[in-house]
Amino acid sequence: MTTTSAVRPVATDQQPAAAPPPTTRPDHAPALTVVPRRNPWTWVGVAAVAVLVAMFVNGLATNPGWDWPTFARYFATETVIKALGTTIQLTVLGTVAGFVLGVVLAAMRLSPNAFLRSVAWAYIWAFRSIPLIVQLLFWFNIAYLYQSISFGLPFGPSFGSVATNDLFGALGAAVLGLALHQAAYAAEIIRGGILSVDEGQREAASALGIPRRRQFLRIVLPQAMRSILPNAANEVISLFKGTSIVSVLAIPELFYQVQVIYGRNSRVVPLLLVATVWYIILTTLLSVGQYYVERHFARGSSRTLPPTPLQRLRTRLAAFGTSTSRAAGTTTAGVAR
């Protein structure tokens, strides 16, 4: 390529204008055979990585330290499954409360009112600055600051009060801590998503006579979801794993229970493996869910949606059944419909 482009202009300059432009390859020359570029270093890399992977897998299988029988014994015990339930409960509550508060905070940050804007900014600033574990311990000890919580008018009469420790069990403190922490991050993600929707969409909606709140819920938010979702999914997954921090409040979630068990039987590694595998399984499920939710909100953003892995597999199989040589073409055709 380089040779061609370098030679051409020079050659043309030297020719009189009437002469035909010089061709780089005469017509009678044999057709060139295209071969893939050879890259020996790729193969060296592949070999090195393959050896490392093999060593790792071999280690997993043969190293007695992993203690697979103990792993198998504890993997699905009632205690572990129950603890897993608590972990999921914490994740769901933390996510829902966190994102609801996040939407409110994002709306405040985008509000035309400077006071609401500043409060939202300060909230996000504060809760992003405090490590989750520190915050959780604060909530756990809230009864030390406020022995009872009363319900009534601000600075006015009270209708009744509850002892703080009754209202905030350890689990309540954990959910609160996770949700408040999550809200700060969710608010920024949601705000970014809202900003990514073109102002014209809102104008078009208001020209159609749609009230402001409806404009947000029916027009802006569904379109913002597209840029919110990947980040939000990240947050949910990180919150899910973040629940392990809650073990400092002695809540019987997955990580805490595993610690309790290996505290009794000293089989640290296999029990950590139990927690690890459960975390991996659930994160995988979340990722699959994320794929389909994102796909749902991608409607209309491109001419055709990419096929799901299942559809891809099905077309691949169908194509294989009918004609092997045209497999690629058939796949594409199947995708378009």
Next chain:
Amino acid sequence: MITVTDARKNYGSFAALDDVSLDIPSGSLTALLGPSGSGKSTLLRSIAGLEGLDSGTVTIEGRDVTNEPPQRRGIGFVFQHYAAFKHMTVRDNVAFGLTIRKRPKAETDKKVDELLEIVGLDGFRNRYPAQLSGGQRQRMALARALAVDPQVLLLDEPFGALDAKVRTDLRQWLRRLHDEVHVTTVLVTHDQEEALDVADRIAVLNKGRIEQVGDPVTLYERPANDFVMGFLGSVAHFGDQLVRPHDIVLERDRATALALDAKVAGSPGVVEAVVERVVPLGFEVRVDLRADSGARFAAQITRRDAADLQLREGETVHARAVGRSSVVEVDPALAI
């Protein structure tokens, strides 16, 4: 009837609207025409309520809407860049204004079907906007705006993002649509051809002010000033006059030129000029000329006249302005 009174809008020290007053009769198709930055879009957006005025009032069919948000003005608005709701199908886009008003489903469906047929998208109801061409998207946007039975239809450079062929097709289609639907329509455009083609009234804007309002023929033939004249078509500086290039007649000899029946008062008579270039433009031929004084101007003559004259570059011809659309000075009666 839309009435705008003393509308003023400043962006910093720049006056986008400088005390604009305008009446738009019910059922008309009015074009707001002007160069970019003339305030035409700001005026349209103030009628819609998408832009607030610093002072002045807007009334729509007798109702003062100056302080009403767009959703309470009974308008339909079409944007240059379609503003299609990307996450909804064509059908849902058009139906949206009705579903949000909780109209019965049967009524909504009927209305949507009717509109999709009018705009020629009946086969596309389940497509998403991304699967439509620009022209189709804009027709969908038009159907969406019409679905809520607006009192006025406001179009902000609706064909600006489309290619030339689709543009002409769509504007003629819009003209026919307007003849069918009769909704008061205001169209913003910077294209004088588009304004002359579709509108029955044109308001020419410049620097936040209205220069002239009238029907296309009046504006073309009796422009209030040189700005309007220059904006509505090409002009030639002929002596101390501005004339339309097609109102210049070329003759080989001076006597024939002098004998021409000049309908223009104060015509400077016959100008002797040298042909610099002859450019065939299809039906017409443009002749670039240089007068004795050194001033350059262009005449536009028919192909046949050009053939009769057998003009060649460097030859001398005698030019004379005829016709009525010359501007010598601003007629106070026509000025707004």
